[in-house]
Amino acid sequence: MPELPEVEVLARHLRPLIRGRKIRRVTVRREKSLRPTSPAEFQKKLMGGTFTDLSRRGKYLLFELQPPSGGSSAARPRPKTMALRSTLRLLGHLGMTGRMYVALKTEPLPKHAAIVFDLGDRNFIYEDYRYFGRMSLDLSPVEALGPEPLGKAFTPAFLMAALKRSRQPIKVKLLDQAVAAGVGNIYVSEALFRARISPKQPANTLTAAQVLRLHRTIRETLKDAIRFGSTVPLKFASGKSDGLFYFGRSGDGEGYYSERLRIYDRAGQACRRCKTPVKRIVQAARSTFFCPECQK
Ligand SMILES: [Zn+2]
Numbered sequence: 600m601p602e603l604p605e606v607e608v609l610a611r612h613l614r615p616l617i618r619g620r621k622i623r624r625v626t627v628r629r630e631k632s633l634r635p636t637s638p639a640e641f642q643k644k645l646m647g648g649t650f651t652d653l654s655r656r657g658k659y660l661l662f663e664l665q666p667p668s669g670g671s672s673a674a675r676p677r678p679k680t681m682a683l684r685s686t687l688r689l690l691g692h693l694g695m696t697g698r699m700y701v702a703l704k705t706e707p708l709p710k711h712a713a714i715v716f717d718l719g720d721r722n723f724i725y726e727d728y729r730y731f732g733r734m735s736l737d738l739s740p741v742e743a744l745g746p747e748p749l750g751k752a753f754t755p756a757f758l759m760a761a762l763k764r765s766r767q768p769i770k771v772k773l774l775d776q777a778v779a780a781g782v783g784n785i786y787v788s789e790a791l792f793r794a795r796i797s798p799k800q801p802a803n804t805l806t807a808a809q810v811l812r813l814h815r816t817i818r819e820t821l822k823d824a825i826r827f828g829s830t831v832p833l834k835f836a837s838g839k840s841d842g843l844f845y846f847g848r849s850g851d852g853e854g855y856y857s858e859r860l861r862i863y864d865r866a867g868q869a870c871r872r873c874k875t876p877v878k879r880i881v882q883a884a885r886s887t888f889f890c891p892e893c894q895k
Contacts, residue, residue: 600658600693600694600783600785601658602658602781602782602783602784602785603655603657603748603749603780603781603782603783603786603821603824604786604824604825604827605693605824605828606655606658606659606660606693606781607825607828608825608828608829609660610654611829613653613660613699613700614652614653616701616723617662617701617718617723618650618651619650619651620649620721620723621648621649621719622647622648622649622650622664623647623717623718623719624646624716624717625641625642625645625714625716625717626714626717627641627642627713628712628713628714628715629714629730631730631733632713632714632725632727632730632732632733632734633714633733633735634733634735635735635737636735636736636737640736641734644687644736645664645687647666648664648665648666648667649665650662650663650664651663651686655781656741656744656747656780657744657747657780657781658692658693658776658781658783659690659691659740660690660691660692661688661689661690661691661741662689662691663687663688663689664687665687666686666687687736689734689736690734690737690741691725691732691733691734692732692733692734692740693727694730694732694733695729695731695732696728696729696731697725697726697727697732698725698726698727699724700724700726701718701721701723701724702721702722704720704721706722708724709726710728711727711728711730712725713725713726713727713730713732713734714734743776744776744777744780744781745775745776745777745778745780747781748779748780748781748782748818748821749821753814753818754814755811755814758778758779758814759805759810761777762778762802762805762810763802764803765801765803766801766802766803767801768798768801768802769791769796769797769798769799769813770787770798770799770887771882771883772802773787773791773802774883779817781821782821784863784885784887785863786824788862788863788887788888789816789820789860789861789862789863790813790816790817790819790820791813791889791894792861792862792888792889792890792893792894793816793819793820793861794812794815795812795894796809796812796813797889797894797895798880798882798887798889798894799880799882823859824859827859862877862888862889863888864886864888865888866879870890870892872890873892873893875890875892875893877889877890878890878891
């Protein structure tokens with residue numbers, strides 16, 4: 600599942616491709632991908648709108664649009680507050696298998712295209728074969744998120760306070776999007792390995808030194824992944840996987856992409872630090888990978 604780094608890389612990739620583009624038509628091929636927004640409302644609000652920006656919040660893509668202009672008012676400069684009020688915001692979440700990309704209209708639509716925005720000579724496509732992702736005009740999911748782990752509000756003191764309130768294993772607590780928005784299963788395992796902290800340690804027992812280390816490794820892990828992702832050519836040909844979003848598993852011949860992960864999905868393989876076999880356990884129904892020697 601795409602986490603903060605993958606969504607950040609995607610936002611940076613898509614931003615220049617859609618910015619300034621006007622939506623000629625919206626085709627909703629799968630209503631469930633819009634919940635809770637209805638297709639009629641979605642189409643009415645977005646048709647004729649122009650994409651003005653794209654950013655990321657947590658694991659969400661946040662699209663900004665200039666609504667369809669009502670007459671000649673667009674030519675007149677308006678006070679900033681009014682311009683802000685009239686901005687439309689659209690939320691995108693990739694779920695497990697969602698992909699969003701721009702393709703020439705001459706290319707056939709993929710079978711699992713859920714929503715298609717006609718941008719003139721190109722389509723902006725949201726494709727999802729397992730349909731866990733969505734697009735929505737309801738922004739409430741991002742309002743509940745905690746701070747951005749790469750932002751200023753995510754301080755060691757904040758992390759310490761958040762962990763002090765929980766007896767959950769640190770691995771499980773870190774998946775809570777109110778602690779570090781956008782951090783998920785893969786990068787939690789990676790950050791804990793780098794910090795040499797056991798995923799099973801109760802969150803409220805971490806020492807100040809451990810919290811400092813964890814704070815640093817969460818940020819390092821995410822920054823490294825963004826840096827790596829920025830070097831991967833995103834080729835969103837229909838039906839083909841790409842290395843950024845579909846983490847190569849052993850045997851897939853995608854070693855290049857999985858190499859960058861130090862602990863995740865490496866059960867049974869030698870720890871890169873001490874050669875002890877990496878262990879896999881299940882915590883809160885999710886796989887955790889760790890080195891029993893380095894992360895005691
Ligand atoms: Zn080790």
